[in-house]
Amino acid sequence: MHTAVTDLLGIDAPLVGFNRSPGVVAEVSRAGGLGVLAASAYSPAELDAQLTWIEQQVEGRPYGVDLLVPVTTAALRGSGDRATLAAGLRAQIPDEHVRFVEELLIRYDIPAGTPHEPDGELIANLDPSGVPALLDVVFAHPIALVANALGPPPPTLVERARAADVVVASLCGTPEHARRQLAAGVDLLIAQGTEAGGHTGTIATMVLTPEVVELAGDVPVLAAGGIATGRQMAAALALGAAGVWCGSVWLSSHEDISPVSVKRKFLAATSSDTVRSKVRTGKPSRQLRSAWHDEWEKEGSPAPLPLPLQPMLISDAWARIDEAADAGHEGALALESFFIGQVVGGFAELRPAGEIARTIIDGCATRLAELADLK
Template sequence: MRTALTEMLGVEHPLVGFNRSPAVVAAVTNAGGFGVLAASMYSPTELDAQLTWIEEQVGGRPYGVDLLVPEKFAVSDPDDLVASLRAQIPAEHFAFVDALLDEYGLPAHSAPRGEEDALDEIAAAINPAGAQALLDVTFSHRIAMVANALGPPPADLVSRAHADGVVVASLVGQRKHAVRQLEAGVDVLVAQGTEAGGHTGTVATTVLTPEVVEVADGRPVLAAGGIATGAQMAAALALGAAGVWCGSVWLSSEEDITPRPVKEKFLAAGSSDTLRSRTMTGKPARQLRSAWHDAWDRPDAPAPLPLPLQPMLAGRAWNRVHAAAAEGHPGATALDTYFIGQVVGGFTELRPAAEITREMVEDCTRRLRALGELADT
């Protein structure tokens, strides 16, 4: 399949695999797709090591990096960012999360202070200055694409990428956002429907994809959200996309680093078991519904805080929940969750990422041929 995307990136298949696990990125890339590493939750040092590792695996094949660079960000004391942000989290919120963990029988907080600081620094780095350090690492590697998921990229990111021959991609959830991204100089638009995992809007892929194609003025548009099979990939191409951007499907891969208890919840879940919630990051993000969300829905629960305060608050809880769930703690397992799209309902087993890639492309190709034949019946 040759599309505007395969031509632009020099890849075999119009399939982008977005994941935080370097092994998934390498496997998708080596299977002829285009792997993109979700880099925002890594420190610059970690990111550097991972990109080096990916490049060792993929032998010159192109791959990409995805960052969160928000447009606006209020810092009251730029000299001490983490302390300034921590001071903005109300005591009521800390008390609510502590009481919730206690209610579910989680062990008293024992993370070393240094670990918490590291977490907070990563959450606090979701801002233009913090992203700069990750961008410096990114551009020191031979990436083919840099993607951004929170609004239009800053002008210096675009000019730096274009000077290096790097494609700039952006995720959008509304037609008007696509227009703003194009004005900012973005090369590839990812139309992310509401059924997608992670930060997502309310418009579905069937409706959003043609809207973004219409305003893209010939630039490649990828469909994201609801795409985990060859049939869904064929549907995205039917909607006018030049390819697909898949995130959730890799959470059913063997290589994905999501804790095993969460992956087992994914395998058991149906497509109605996700929700859009602000309780993880401060912005609406689709995730698996768990006891965590039930608690935040109670009348006495505080309202979630904005980004990056909510991830700073939630992050320290999640470390404890993940660790306890990994040891089979029932309360932690009830609370545990992660970002996932509605395609989770189709997960039946964990498979190698390369096998998922190959099967999606083969099924899509067969489906496209069958559709061509249907036209003349």
């Protein structure tokens, strides 16, 4: 199956698989698509180890990396070292919010859990001084694609990618985002509709994809959001996309590293069971609806804080909920949730990631052949 994207990336089928689990990334690339590692959760040393492992698995096949190159916010400017940065941000969290989360955990009887370092990963992601080390690791590996998670890629990322002959991709949720990404010099646009898991806008993939294709000119477009089957992939190609970028579907794979309790809830969910909400990160993101959302939406509950204060407020609570839910704790299971798109309604069982990728690719080819037969 040849499109502008298979040529650009040197892959057999225009399917990109986004996930934070190296096992998923390797299997998607081995199946003929492109696996992309969500790298925002890893330190430079961890990322180096993950990328080395992926390379051993893919045996020369292309793969990519998705980064969260930090935004500089007013809160971060002139903040000094990471401990000072964390303390300064923590001081901005109102007592009302801290009490609300504490009382919620007490009401659901959530145990204390294993102590962990608060804010570590989060602050590392927000600290602009960590970027050069991260980019040094990324560009020391033979990646085929680099994507930036939030906003247009910064000039330093684009320059380093150009020098290393690496494709720069970027997600957009509106035509305006797409124009900004094109101005920043991206080689590949990802039009991500509201159906998607994770941070997402309000425009449906069906509407957004042709809008972005129209303004992208020669820059190829991947459709994202609501794509987990061959039929959906064929529909994306029919809309003018040169391929698809899938995220949620891999959470139904064996290789995905999400807590087992979350994956079980996904298998039982329908396509109506997601919610686009600020209660997890402070920015609207699609996730599985749970008692956590019901509690935040009740009258008298505080409004979610902006990023990064909301994740700082709740990160310890989520570590405790995930740990207790995995141990079968009833209250934790009621609260348990994670980022997921509307395609969750189609999850029937956990399967190997490579099998999922091949099923989507083969299903797309079948559907395209059926469409070609239409008179």
